Amino acid sequence: MSDPGGVAADQLRAFVERIERLEEEKKVISDDIKDVYAEAKGNGFDVKILRKVISLRKKQPHEREEEEAVLDLYLQALGMAVQGNM
Known part of the structure; x- marks a missing residue:
């Protein structure tokens, strides 16, 4: 029709x-x-952290590693880097 x-x-x-x-x-x-x-x-x-965990579980390990590396780079550039593992 x-x-x-x-x-x-x-x-x-x-x-x-x-x-x-x-x-x-x-x-x-x-x-x-x-x-x-x-x-x-x-x-x-902690719901905020729970949401982050859900988000991370959706990603492939290499995607998480790349994201963490870029985050670490940015934190270092801002003088906010955490000593040791994040």
Whole structure:
């Protein structure tokens, strides 16, 4: 089915409805993640560090090493380098 503007209205409506459903699912999942972080915080875990751990686990070891090397370089340039391992 085509409208005068050449838009397949049924196909467009199906895409919009799929996106709307996925957006709602994304909101539910996001709320669930917030609940887990709140639970972790309630059990004494530092949520900021927990988020960092989650971020690091998504990266390959070589990516983490490269990021840490650049961070160390920047900290040294600013006179903020930590002695020993970070």
